[in-house]
Amino acid sequence: MVHIDSTTLFQTHKDLLFAIAYRMLGTANDAEDIVQDTFVDVQQAGFRRDVKDEKAYLCKIVYNKCKDYMSKTARARSAYRGPWLPEPMLTEDPAERVLFQESLATAYLILLLQLSETERSIFVLRQVGSFNYAEISYIVEKSEANCRQIYRRAKQSIGQIELRSMPDPTRTRLLIEQFVYALQNGDIAKLMELLADDIVFAADSGGQVPGSLVPVRTAERTARFLMKTSGFVPTGMITEIEQVNGQWGLVLSLGADILYVFSFQLHNDRIQAIYATVNPDKLIYIRRQKNRV
Incomplete structure (x- = not known):
């Protein structure tokens, strides 16, 4: 040897x-x-x-x-109970390293x-x-x-x-900012403007966190579901726009603990799909990353 x-x-x-x-x-x-x-x-x-x-x-x-x-x-x-999503991770500029190519979305x-x-x-x-x-x-x-x-x-x-080409990062961030604003201000009309008619919302909880165990479909149902569940967000929750799997996403944390991570799929300047990871076991890696920053 x-x-x-x-x-x-x-x-x-x-x-x-x-x-x-x-x-x-x-x-x-x-x-x-x-x-x-x-x-x-x-x-x-x-x-x-x-x-x-x-x-x-x-x-x-x-x-x-x-x-x-x-x-x-x-x-x-x-x-596994409910939708199974890949573990989210924080990433750098997708063009910088082999790890962060388009196929990481x-x-x-x-x-x-x-x-x-x-x-x-x-x-x-x-x-x-x-x-x-x-x-x-x-x-x-x-x-x-x-x-x-x-x-x-x-x-x-x-x-x-x-x-498909990667969505424009500036436009993606703006859409996510508007998404957060609509949720935080209870503006369901604005929220529905951002969502594609045939949007799919899938949440991976593994049955450990209350929520839908089946994907929610259509803009109206997704908007109402998001408005309803946003009322359960704990006081003091911090919402940050971060690079998640090579694209802009959302990381919601309470102190050093990450509770939710949202990834988005965009098409024609509207949100085509939302993927929410809430299973605590699937947030261990990104929590370690976040706490190292």
């Missing part, structure tokens, strides 16, 4: 490995654990002498660990997580890792021809969302 500097490896590849694991699992804490476990394994065992591509080799380890994790948690995922991740495990893995390796099919074949242990076919199928399943 050839032992190499694990610290250098970590600094060089940690963002990419986390990006892949997070998109495969949809859970930031688990993705972080898998990346850490990968480097512990490499540090203890070292690299085989025949390893020529460190990046692909590390991604292969992460891929296998993600597969094992998904197998172990499949039953719990199927029994909540709406995109939801589509990604609807693919089969194999489709999702190959799609992520190609799109995020920029691996060629020979490298993907090595990582997932399938033929190059099979990988090409699976990738094409996954891309068709994802649909056209990946081809």
Whole structure:
């Protein structure tokens, strides 16, 4: 075995490995654990002498660990109460690092997580890792021809969302500011102006927090639901507009505790979908991020 500097490896590849694991699992804490476990394994065992591509080799380890994790948690995922949303996370400028590409948007991740495990893995390796099919074949242990076919199928399943340009950040922030203003001032007419007619509101509570366990649809129903539930917001709650999953979103906190995170999908200058994460277990990672700032 050839032992190499694990610290250098970590600094060089940690963002990419986390990006892949997070998109495969949809859970930031688990993705972080898998990346850490990968480097512990490499540090203890070292690299085989025949390893020529460190990046692909590390991604292969992460891929296998993600597969094992998904197998172990499949039953719990199927029994989850209400909508299951990816864990939200604070991000920097999406253009700055591989982690913060367009495919980090909540709406995109939801589509990604609807693919089969194999489709999702190959799609992520190609799109995020920029691996060629020979490298993907090595990582997932399938033929190059099979990988090409699976990738094409996954891309068709994802649909056209990946081809849409990112919404203008300035316009997005303005819409969110107006959204907050309408809620805080009980202006339901203004709120409905901001919502698309066919909007979908989905809240991930895991059954731990009172709320709707099914998505709310249409502008009128969503507006009334939001107005009703906004009355339950604790006194002293702070609402901040933050970069959540590469786009502007809302983080609602009480002291050091984050209670709600909202992500938005926009289309034609209106809010097409709202994703609210309220399950305390899914706010641990973003709470750690927030408290480090």
